[in-house]
Amino acid sequence: MDASLFLNAIAAGILLGGFYAAVALGLSIVFGQLDIVNIAHPAFIVAGSYLVFALNGGFGLDPVIAGILLMPIFFAVGVFVYRVYYAAFERTGRESLAGLAFFFGLMFVIEVLFIIFYGVDYRLVEADYIGKQIEIGLVGIPWRMLVPFCAALVMTGAIYLFMSRTFLGRAILAVSQDRLALQLMGADPVKIKQIAFGIGIATAALAGALLIMIGPVEPTIGRLYIGRIFAIIVLGGMGSIPGTLVAALIIGLSESIVTTYIGPSWAPTVAFGFLLITLAVRPQGLFGRL
Amino acid sequence: MANSLSISNVEAGYGSVRVLHDVTINVGGGETVVLLGSNGNGKSTLIKCITGLVEPDSGEIIFETDGEKINLIGKSPEDIVDLGIAMVPEGRRLFPALTVEENLTLGAYRPAARAKLDENLEFVYGAFPRLLERRNQLAGSMSGGEQQMVAIARSMMSDPKILLVDEPSVGLAPILVSQTIAKIKELQEQRNLTILMAEQNFNQAIKIADRGYIIVHGQIEFEGADAAALENNEMIKQYYLGA
Numbered sequence: 001m002d003a004s005l006f007l008n009a010i011a012a013g014i015l016l017g018g019f020y021a022a023v024a025l026g027l028s029i030v031f032g033q034l035d036i037v038n039i040a041h042p043a044f045i046v047a048g049s050y051l052v053f054a055l056n057g058g059f060g061l062d063p064v065i066a067g068i069l070l071m072p073i074f075f076a077v078g079v080f081v082y083r084v085y086y087a088a089f090e091r092t093g094r095e096s097l098a099g100l101a102f103f104f105g106l107m108f109v110i111e112v113l114f115i116i117f118y119g120v121d122y123r124l125v126e127a128d129y130i131g132k133q134i135e136i137g138l139v140g141i142p143w144r145m146l147v148p149f150c151a152a153l154v155m156t157g158a159i160y161l162f163m164s165r166t167f168l169g170r171a172i173l174a175v176s177q178d179r180l181a182l183q184l185m186g187a188d189p190v191k192i193k194q195i196a197f198g199i200g201i202a203t204a205a206l207a208g209a210l211l212i213m214i215g216p217v218e219p220t221i222g223r224l225y226i227g228r229i230f231a232i233i234v235l236g237g238m239g240s241i242p243g244t245l246v247a248a249l250i251i252g253l254s255e256s257i258v259t260t261y262i263g264p265s266w267a268p269t270v271a272f273g274f275l276l277i278t279l280a281v282r283p284q285g286l287f288g289r290l
Numbered sequence: 291m292a293n294s295l296s297i298s299n300v301e302a303g304y305g306s307v308r309v310l311h312d313v314t315i316n317v318g319g320g321e322t323v324v325l326l327g328s329n330g331n332g333k334s335t336l337i338k339c340i341t342g343l344v345e346p347d348s349g350e351i352i353f354e355t356d357g358e359k360i361n362l363i364g365k366s367p368e369d370i371v372d373l374g375i376a377m378v379p380e381g382r383r384l385f386p387a388l389t390v391e392e393n394l395t396l397g398a399y400r401p402a403a404r405a406k407l408d409e410n411l412e413f414v415y416g417a418f419p420r421l422l423e424r425r426n427q428l429a430g431s432m433s434g435g436e437q438q439m440v441a442i443a444r445s446m447m448s449d450p451k452i453l454l455v456d457e458p459s460v461g462l463a464p465i466l467v468s469q470t471i472a473k474i475k476e477l478q479e480q481r482n483l484t485i486l487m488a489e490q491n492f493n494q495a496i497k498i499a500d501r502g503y504i505i506v507h508g509q510i511e512f513e514g515a516d517a518a519a520l521e522n523n524e525m526i527k528q529y530y531l532g533a
Binding site: 167170171173174177178180181182183184185186187188289 | 341343366367368371372376377379383384385386387388392395396397398399400404428444448
């Protein structure tokens with residue numbers, strides 16, 4: 001076996017996995033902890049990519065900085081979307097099917113908006129380091145993968161600390177388990193969910209920046225990620241932040257190895273394979289609590 | 291330290307079903323008052339009216355703390371908890387997929403309690419050493435008696451002035467019921483709490499009661515000025531003791 005090929009596949013897989021964690025993180029909170037099936041999450045990520053593209057092209061902003069600057073705006077959008085979702089569906093208990101249709105529709109609206117404004121061509125961002133790579137022995141590590149990997153780790157770590165160390169974070173962990181009990185702790189469940197949803201959407205801004213650094217983006221590219229994201233969340237254990245990171249690394253590594261040795265067209269089967277095996281063997285996922 | 295509750299002429303129900311009729315009870319500072327009645331007579335509904343989970347149709351619920359009188363009707367449960375009124379709900383209502391310590395920490399959510407988090411955590415672990423041993427265990431995987439300890443400890447984490455306890459005996463073995471009731475009394479003495487406890491287990495409840503009320507079909511049928519008055523009441527003999 002060619003050692004260089006193998007080591008490069010491993011390195012690329014780890015970097016890809018870190019990026020997947022950033023992509024799945026927001027839905028890990030929204031779906032894993034709030035039980036809201038926000039199928040439009042990848043569309044929000046692509047929206048992040050296009051806005052980063054605009055800031056990068058218009059002002060020459062570094063994509064990561066642009067992604068971070070967009071986070072507060074995405075948070076506000078998330079709060080607004082949750083309010084609409086709550087008033088229209090959750091309050092009346094119709095969230096399961098009507099809510100799913102709502103997010104499906106939202107996904108189409110976002111996609112069409114970007115098709116209207118930017119067309120269906122692929123777009124990409126520019127930064128000095130994109131296109132360069134570090135050579136470590138036999139392994140080449142491209143900056144366009146390394147920067148997203150590091151940004152994803154920092155964001156995942158920050159969310160993990162927020163969830164486990166703050167009162168608000170712990171209330172988010174509790175809200176879907178017993179909302180009446182949470183009221184008796186002095187927290188308003190609707191406000192808690194609103195903030196959590198906002199945080200989930202805010203992560204899509206930075207994930208979008210990372211997506212467009214890794215490769216060119218077109219308006220419907222988010223659809224490639226829907227299955228992968230759900231597979232990561234289920235494999236990691238619903239709502240577990242460390243679980244999301246570990247599952248993302250596992251799926252990234254596996255996809256990279258499959259791509260290298262079997263062929264790129266087989267890569268999408270990896271996530272679904274893991275999803276099926278997880279549901280059959282360990283439905284609570286790697287880090288699932290119950 | 292006067293933290294008292296006066297509930298006057300409260301009427302409440304769910305939709306067209308009337309549950310409470312003209313209920314008037316008082317809970318004085320530092321008192322342990324029991325609300326006795328069998329299932330379906332309105333005990334839980336009254337407790338829920340105090341915590342804002344059910345809004346009464348009419349009447350007054352006044353919480354008096356340090357000379358200030360606050361009407362609780364119309365306030366959200368969050369605001370009522372913020373004032374220092376904690377509730378141990380029927381059936382415990384723990385967060386099953388969180389650890390014991392995470393459950394306890396959530397008890398200290400209200401701003402006034404956050405600053406005292408470490409101090410109160412030490413206090414409840416002192417009161418319930420078993421919980422210290424099991425602090426990292428998921429609450430949902432514990433026995434009923436342990437879960438009741440977590441529920442009581444969690445309510446103490448909010449540093450309450452008034453503690454409302456709804457049916458602490460439900461689902462517990464008799465030996466655990468008397469331990470739980472004794473523990474509530476111990477906490478009352480240590481923290482000089484004002485307690486209103488709804489309970490159907492008459493014999494256990496009057497062990498710690500200073501005073502009590504009997505509620506039948508949503509009406510207060512008897513007010514006992516002390517435990518002896520409750521024990522010797524004809525209605526209690528009729529309803530509870532089968533005489």
